[in-house]
Each structure stands twice: as structure tokens, then as C-alpha cells.
Amino acid sequence: MGLSIALTVNGAPHRVELEDPRVTLLDLLRERLHLTGTKKGCDRGQCGACTVLLDGRRTNACLALVAAHDGADVLTIEGLASGGELHPVQAAFIAHDALQCGFCTPGQIMSAVGLIAEGHAGNDPERVREGMSGNLCRCGAYAGITEAVLDAQGRLARGSEAA
């Protein structure tokens, strides 16, 4: 018996018919909705490349069964920029050279957006590194990633003060 699941992905409503409940959120995004920005690295919750915001919280899409998330709101890297303008975290990753090959970058950026929203890291680079430890970067761009997260967090804070 199939399941009918409603999801909002990057602001757009979707109705997904699941003939087989084995579908993970990661496979749904990539294979059915063709949102391939979310990457499949380990597929076992160890690398963070598949990080998306699920109901506003960063999570590993590879370990989330779609069947268990009826009604959820999903934000992926494709939904982050508004209009032609990059999200401040995206801009900061470019400004701080926070990537080399780029494979882990969508997951890093979504994780950073989640970390900033959680609000526990403050301006402490050690707390940022610890808070980002679920995202592996085999190129070793960690120094730039930490700088980018701190910079973007500062910009977002100043932006919300100005607004």
C-alpha cells in the first residue's frame, strides 16, 4: 500500500506518492525532484554532505525517511539565494575561499545556516568548529569555512539590527 506525503520544498508544495517506503529525503530530492545540490557522500550520516534544513533544523537527509516527514518544510541549497542575490553564507564562502573541490560545500553552507539560526556559537571560532564538526571536508578547507561562518554570522546580525 502506498503512502501519499505532502512536502514543502524551497517554498513550493509537493505531493509525493510513495509506492515503497524506503525512500530517504536525500534520494527524493536528488532523484525525483532533481535538486542535485544536496550531495550524497557517505549516505550513512557520517559526512554531512546531505545536510538540509528540515522544519528549520539542520539534519542529515540521508537518514530521514520521507514517509516519516509528512507535512514537513524542507530548505535545500537551491532555495537559499533570493532572486539573483546570494545568501550571506554563500557570499561569505566565496569571499573566504571556503572550498576547494566544492562537493561538501552545499552541506557546509546549509549546516552553517542552521548553526547561525541555533545561535549557540557566538563569535567563538572554537564553538563554530565544534558546531560544524558534522560536515567533513576532505580538501581541508576548514580554516576558510570557520572564517566564512563567523563573517556571515556577523553580517546577518548587523543586517537584522539595521532592519
Place this chain on the structure above:
Amino acid sequence: MNSFEFVRPATVAEAVAAASAPGAAYHAAGTNLLDLMKGGVARPTRLVDVNRLPGLDRIEHAPDGGVRVGALVRNADLAHDPAFSRRFPAVAEALLSGASAQLRNAATVGGNLLQRTRCAYFYDLASACNKREPGAGCDARGGENRLHAVLGWSGSCIATHPSDFCVPLAALGATVEIESKAGRRDVPLLDFHRLPGAAPERETVLEPGDLVVAVRLPAEAARFAAHARYLKVRERTSYAFAVVSAAAALRMEAGRIAEARIALGGVALKPWRAHDAEAALAGAQPDAASFRRAAEAALTGAEPSGGNAFKIELARRIVARALAMAAGGTPERVPALPASPFAPAPGASVHV
């Protein structure tokens, strides 16, 4: 991954009935179960999704200082609940030292108790494992076993329980609330997990259909809040399971230890409460000699199960250091590197 039926019960009673069938398993976040299913280690034929069950996602603080935490509360939400982390700081520190931020956002209290060992031979279908396939043998014995158990192990299984959360819960006398067909019952956390003995496939006292609905901490556990720490040695700074860990909590009176609570992680197939070590500290001065004496007592009966004799002395040192850190006082805020031996410990000598 094997094929399965996915059912979404609306009530706890429906869930218990659905999960009583052979081959059924509960599904909450799935952070451990999906991993096991992808590897073919777990092959449930029915997943009973508990995410929609009412009333299991609450943190209820009692006026007397105790707390009842619903089984669906997410690890991150519990660790960052201000009243919870103020009353039970070692539990919050343990939660924040486990897994990654992504996993902590998803993983639940009930699932944490029920997570399976990370023994590589349990995960590897080509290896013999009595836990995965009773009677098959144990390839961890004589294999790569430097991280395996040094307490409570048997010839049939030398795996460890991987939870950080359960370690301070064991120290602080937590109770597990279980719903079953026969009604609700309470089980002390210390009795919830089983040591392997001759039946390592039986990991807890749960019977088919039994559902963990909440974990409670008693009011008296909050009396340790001013001197409570969790310390965890990992093979990398963050996002790794414990090689050895310890929760230490002290109730101080007039500069002496009135009461101590100590439990270890990463050393056995269950969180290991060290009652003898606690007794050794009652009325003692909070100094290096007392802590070393307690550490010796905590590892009484420890035996290497392979190439892991180093874990016994490591565990003693981690117990002694966790006690020294607890004596130094709970920090106002969970450190930037929770439970890390590399974190500076103001007010406490880390080298004891």
C-alpha cells in the same frame, strides 16, 4: 535495505499493538536504525513510526526539582533546555559531546537508549557476531579489539554500549518508563541494558511491543548541579564515539565530599555505575589522593578482552580527572568543546 511495511499509529496503544508482531521495529528519527538497515544489519519487516504519537515530546520539570523527559524529545532540545541544563549539567554536556549537530537535532531520547553497539564486527555481515546472529561466534575476539569492553564482557561478546547520554543518567539514578500491552512500568536505567552473558542478542529488558515513553531523573539528582561534569576521550576532537568516558557528580558540604556519583562509558555493554568508587569518596577530601582511590575502585574487576589493556588505566585517569573537574565546579556554560580532555578547565587541575 530490505523491504518493509511502514505504519503510522495515532496512539501509544496502537503503536504497542503494531510493534508486538514478529519482525517489527519502532522508528523515531532513524539515525541509527536507517544506518543499520542500509548495511543489512537490521532487517525489520515492519517499521512502526512513533513520531506522531501525542505527548512524547515534552520536558516536564517537577516543582521538587525532578524532570520527566518524553522519549521523542530531540537530543539538542534537551541539552539546550535552560532549566534542564541548569539542574543536570553533566547530562547536557554528555548530550552535546555526542554525534554531530545534525544528528542531535534529529536523534531522540528513546532512540539514544536503544542505539546499537558500534562494534565493527557487528556491522560487517561477513564477520561472525553472536549479537547479530546468535551462535555464530565472535570475530572481535582475536580481531581489532583495542576499543572493546574491559568490564562485564563475556566470551560471547566484548562490544560496548556507545551512548554518552546514558552515562550521567546512570550516575544520577534515572528511571525508564515503558509502555506495554500489560500497561506502564518503570525500570531503573541501571537495569535497562543487559550485559552480554551467553545471550548478547538480548540487549535490554524490553519485550516485543514494549515502547520507551519517557526517562525520569529524581529531584535528588539536581543536588549535584554545582559539581557535575562529563569527560570523554575520543580518537578525534569531535564527532566520535567514546574510547572511555566518565560522568562525575559531587555534593559538597563544608569543603568535603558528602556524596559522589560516578559512571563510565565505553567500557562495557551498558553504562557502568561505579558504586564502590562512590562509597570510597563519602566524607573524603576532594584531593588527588581521594580521586585516585576512587578511580582504582571504579575499575575493580576490569580485564582486557583483547588488545585493550590500556583502556583500564585510561579509564582510571579519566575518572580521577572527571572528579577533579567536578570538584572545581560546574562551568557557567557548557564548554566550547563539550566533555573534551583538551578543553581548559578553569579552577581545576586537569593533571591529577
